[in-house]
Amino acid sequence: MKPNTKPLHVDNATVPFFTHTQDDIEFISFDTSSCVPPEPMINAMLALEKLTSPNIKIVMINHKSPLGLLAKVGHFYDIETEELGDGKLKLVFSYKIGESEKADLSKKSCAG
Amino acid sequence: MKVSLATEMAPPFALVAHFFIAGVVFLFLSSISLLFLSGEISSYFVSPLFAAFAHLYLLGFVMMIIFGAMYQLLPVVLEAPIFSKDFAYVQFYMYIVGFLMMISGFLFSSLHLLIPYGATITYLSMVIFCVNIFLTFLRLEQINFVGKFLLVATIFLFTSVTIGLIMGFVMGHGSFEIDLMAWVKAHMIGTLGGFVMMVVMGVAMVLIPMFSLAHGFSDKWIKVAFYVQSTGVSLSIFSFLGGFSTLISTFSLFLIALSLFAFAIQIAVMLKSRARKQNDYWVKNIVFAVSSLLISIGLILIGFIYDLQNFALAGGFLFFFGFLLCFIVGHIYKILPFLIWYDKFAPLVGKQKVPLLHQMIKTKVADFQTLSLFMAIIIQVLGILFSIQNLFFTGALIMLLSNVLVVYNTWYTFNYTIKE
Numbered sequence: 001m002k003p004n005t006k007p008l009h010v011d012n013a014t015v016p017f018f019t020h021t022q023d024d025i026e027f028i029s030f031d032t033s034s035c036v037p038p039e040p041m042i043n044a045m046l047a048l049e050k051l052t053s054p055n056i057k058i059v060m061i062n063h064k065s066p067l068g069l070l071a072k073v074g075h076f077y078d079i080e081t082e083e084l085g086d087g088k089l090k091l092v093f094s095y096k097i098g099e100s101e102k103a104d105l106s107k108k109s110c111a112g
Numbered sequence: 113m114k115v116s117l118a119t120e121m122a123p124p125f126a127l128v129a130h131f132f133i134a135g136v137v138f139l140f141l142s143s144i145s146l147l148f149l150s151g152e153i154s155s156y157f158v159s160p161l162f163a164a165f166a167h168l169y170l171l172g173f174v175m176m177i178i179f180g181a182m183y184q185l186l187p188v189v190l191e192a193p194i195f196s197k198d199f200a201y202v203q204f205y206m207y208i209v210g211f212l213m214m215i216s217g218f219l220f221s222s223l224h225l226l227i228p229y230g231a232t233i234t235y236l237s238m239v240i241f242c243v244n245i246f247l248t249f250l251r252l253e254q255i256n257f258v259g260k261f262l263l264v265a266t267i268f269l270f271t272s273v274t275i276g277l278i279m280g281f282v283m284g285h286g287s288f289e290i291d292l293m294a295w296v297k298a299h300m301i302g303t304l305g306g307f308v309m310m311v312v313m314g315v316a317m318v319l320i321p322m323f324s325l326a327h328g329f330s331d332k333w334i335k336v337a338f339y340v341q342s343t344g345v346s347l348s349i350f351s352f353l354g355g356f357s358t359l360i361s362t363f364s365l366f367l368i369a370l371s372l373f374a375f376a377i378q379i380a381v382m383l384k385s386r387a388r389k390q391n392d393y394w395v396k397n398i399v400f401a402v403s404s405l406l407i408s409i410g411l412i413l414i415g416f417i418y419d420l421q422n423f424a425l426a427g428g429f430l431f432f433f434g435f436l437l438c439f440i441v442g443h444i445y446k447i448l449p450f451l452i453w454y455d456k457f458a459p460l461v462g463k464q465k466v467p468l469l470h471q472m473i474k475t476k477v478a479d480f481q482t483l484s485l486f487m488a489i490i491i492q493v494l495g496i497l498f499s500i501q502n503l504f505f506t507g508a509l510i511m512l513l514s515n516v517l518v519v520y521n522t523w524y525t526f527n528y529t530i531k532e
Contacts, residue, residue: 037450063387
């Protein structure tokens with residue numbers, strides 16, 4: 001965990017959220033690697049609602065690639081993925097100018 | 113397979129709910145009828161009451177839940193919608209009417225003439241199901257591995273219910289002669305080994321990794337199970353219908369037993385690699401179910417080799433209840449909240465606090481129900497093995513209590529509302 005990491009309250013989230021700033025970028029992170037559907041999707045959608053500018057990035061740790069989520073909103077964001085040593089996957093969502101504002105996050109059902 | 117249970121391809125929840133609600137109601141009714149079977153645990157004779165119970169449980173509960181699960185899961189697995197939802201509704205109502213006519217005929221001798229008509233309506237409803245599934249597959253360009261399980265299962269269902277219908281006509285009209293016992297065996301193996309087991313195997317490969325967060329495991333055992341099971345069941349049906357030598361039919365049954373072992377190993381491999389280590393009622397049900405499956409194979413083998421009727425009967429009982437009932441009930445606790453959540457609460461995410469899946473089940477009731485079911489099954493198996501009617505009755509009573517709790521939890525999940 002980064003030294004300036006602080007808890008972040010997110011309404012209706014089912015896992016703890018954290019925030020830290022690095023090089024003027026705010027990173028909002030959460031870990032759903034031990035959650036079964038629909039929790040990864042719920043938390044990811046709540047997090048993506050906070051991705052409102054290029055100065056923010058969302059970091060999601062999950063036990064696998066959230067295929068349903070990516071199929072639904074993946075093309076609205078730049079997404080970097082990194083396999084972590086313990087079988088988990090780290091996804092970093094970045095704002096894509098001209099695309100991210102089109103994402104419809106109001107409809108939350110998708111294939112977890 | 114990386115799929116979930118709910119996608120835009122899935123049918124409306126109301127359709128699946130029809131099958132799940134009916135299935136749980138018939139589970140309750142079959143538990144009541146089980147109380148009256150204590151006198152038959154050491155009998156060679158299949159009484160009308162036993163026939164009524166067997167059809168109530170297998171057609172009313174097991175098949176009903178499987179049909180519902182297939183309608184939900186098939187579009188998700190195949191990434192294509194079911195061919196016709198209307199066919200599915202027609203099938204449901206015809207099925208209910210048909211098999212209730214059959215059961216009435218078994219229970220009341222004055223209504224026995226209803227049996228062939230009920231059987232025909234039930235058969236036609238299953239044909240509608242099979243045609244609906246076949247037409248769904250027909251539109252696909254490629255079929256994945258779980259899809260193959262479900263397709264082969266449906267082919268076996270079509271074959272075995274057709275065998276059942278021909279048997280019914282022969283019994284009713286005596287149009288031509290058949291070896292009835294051999295045909296009954298082919299019918300049972302086709303339905304249970306071909307349809308029920310192939311669906312369970314395919315569905316397990318989706319649900320167990322999904323709910324246990326298992327990934328990166330080898331799937332070689334389930335591949336072995338697929339080919340050996342389909343070969344074993346096909347050979348078995350042909351050998352019984354064609355009057356082949358005992359050696360061939362025994363070999364085919366050996367293949368089926370081998371495939372069930374491979375399936376059990378695959379389950380163990382998946383559970384071992386799971387990221388979610390909690391041993392909740394779902395995991396306990398799966399472990400008990402798979403253990404029951406293995407023990408039931410052993411008991412049935414001993415029963416046949418040493419001609420011990422009670423061992424074979426205990427093995428059959430353990431398969432139907434220790435394996436099928438525990439496996440299905442364990443999954444009802446996971447699937448129902450999941451589907452109801454997507455139907456009722458998914459649109460509320462972000463707007464208000466939504467429940468988690470385990471909150472939509474009375475977990476302490478589910479824990480108690482699970483343990484009482486295990487106890488009931490063990491007591492009843494001992495009752496059969498030692499031919500103690502009172503012991504069997506006691507177990508049946510506990511099982512009734514346990515199944516009432518399943519009904520209660522199902523009702524609770526369907527009626528779950530967000531507390532203010």
